[in-house]
Amino acid sequence: MSAPPIEVTGSARQPLGMPAATFLRSYWQKHPLLIRHAFPDFSCPLSPNDLAGLACMPEALSRIVRLDRKRDRWQLDNGPFEDSHFQGLPERDWTLLVQDVDRFDPDVARLLDFVSFLPRWRIDDVMVSYAAPGGSVGAHVDQYDVFLVQGLGQRRWQIDARPGPALGFREDAPIKLLQCFEASHDWVLAPGDVLYLPPGVPHFGEALDECLTLSIGMRAPSAGELLAAFAAERALALPEELRYADPDLAPTGDRGQLDAAALKRLRQILASAIDAPDAELSAFFGRFLSGYRRAFRATPRRITQARIGQQIEAGAVIGEAPGMRLVRDSGPEGPRLYGDGELLPIQPETAAALAQGAIDRSSWTALPETARKELGTLVRRGWLVLEQTH
Ligand code: SIN
Ligand code: CO
Numbered sequence: 001m002s003a004p005p006i007e008v009t010g011s012a013r014q015p016l017g018m019p020a021a022t023f024l025r026s027y028w029q030k031h032p033l034l035i036r037h038a039f040p041d042f043s044c045p046l047s048p049n050d051l052a053g054l055a056c057m058p059e060a061l062s063r064i065v066r067l068d069r070k071r072d073r074w075q076l077d078n079g080p081f082e083d084s085h086f087q088g089l090p091e092r093d094w095t096l097l098v099q100d101v102d103r104f105d106p107d108v109a110r111l112l113d114f115v116s117f118l119p120r121w122r123i124d125d126v127m128v129s130y131a132a133p134g135g136s137v138g139a140h141v142d143q144y145d146v147f148l149v150q151g152l153g154q155r156r157w158q159i160d161a162r163p164g165p166a167l168g169f170r171e172d173a174p175i176k177l178l179q180c181f182e183a184s185h186d187w188v189l190a191p192g193d194v195l196y197l198p199p200g201v202p203h204f205g206e207a208l209d210e211c212l213t214l215s216i217g218m219r220a221p222s223a224g225e226l227l228a229a230f231a232a233e234r235a236l237a238l239p240e241e242l243r244y245a246d247p248d249l250a251p252t253g254d255r256g257q258l259d260a261a262a263l264k265r266l267r268q269i270l271a272s273a274i275d276a277p278d279a280e281l282s283a284f285f286g287r288f289l290s291g292y293r294r295a296f297r298a299t300p301r302r303i304t305q306a307r308i309g310q311q312i313e314a315g316a317v318i319g320e321a322p323g324m325r326l327v328r329d330s331g332p333e334g335p336r337l338y339g340d341g342e343l344l345p346i347q348p349e350t351a352a353a354l355a356q357g358a359i360d361r362s363s364w365t366a367l368p369e370t371a372r373k374e375l376g377t378l379v380r381r382g383w384l385v386l387e388q389t390h
Helices: 018-027 048-055 083-088 106-115 223-237 260-274 278-291 305-313 348-355 360-367 370-380
Strands: 007-009 033-036 062-068 074-076 094-096 125-130 146-152 154-159 184-188 194-197 203-207 211-216 317-321 327-330 334-339 342-345 384-387
Touching: 033 184, 033 223, 048 062, 048 094, 106 125, 106 146, 106 211, 154 194, 184 342, 223 260, 223 278, 223 360, 278 327, 278 342, 305 360, 305 370, 305 384, 327 348, 334 348, 334 370, 348 370, 370 384
Parallel strands: 007 033
Antiparallel strands: 033 194, 062 074, 062 094, 094 125, 125 211, 146 194, 146 211, 154 184, 154 203, 317 384, 327 334, 334 342
């Protein structure tokens, strides 16, 4: 089947330029897509100065990538940075990148509504970059899907959308750069335009003027990470008696040789060892995902149940704490909630309230006292927060 159109125009009704189901079917994890005007009348949620401020904070992961064009030399500096560092930077050819900005800035966090059709736990963070003219992080590939939202200024994006691009890395640079890059598409993005890239598509974005780009990045655990984490947990649950067994053993002429029959038995025992019941597998995945790549743990809060009730009465809503990745499933004994790698059984009413998103005054008052208490505990744990709406 040939690739679908690579360029569309978004609208207020259809930010992706198509229904989410069409995007998922035709582009997600398959083909790149440029969406012009995905955010009509876009106003950038933060300024270059705000970003520089974040890059000075020790909690924020920040980097500056510089290019010396004459010598074709790349330089990488890791933050946190001193304020004065920014004064010493040249006019051109550098980029400041800050990870997890959604966690620090509620306006940036609202950008995540753009991908509200995706499971929350598939989303990693919003990384924001500020580039001086000519600034870029070179031609590279990412392992994750990304939505590159142009925030300020203009960036020229070149991508190679052809199948099977060469993926060799340069060995002389402190960042991962492709040895060869040849573009099949070349665009200039303006504020509000979005470029979606599935994993493995070579891309190169160069700032034409001072520009700010917000990347909504996905996360996907590798098979190796999953296996290592699951095996460690599962190993503890397996009985001692479950062992390599060979009731079918036949006499052998070469006692030192591992034969095909032994390999077959090994394959069988490994397969049966990881063949956990659904409830156990789901509990593992919930714990794993809610704790995966979380640079920050929940911050507990001292607040009484009565005070929570008062704040909600006054217009506050309960929502997921920024940067948390809460996951729910249905266990054999009822709903289960996962956060920071932990499992908490919850009541069906609490699960239903969490499924609705923000819990406001009317959903709070409709809840039974026991569910309100559970939500209160989650606020005190720091998994949920009270957000002021005005
Ligand atoms: C950038 O924002 O400069 C780089 C983003 C990317 O290429 O993934
Ligand atoms: Co990239």
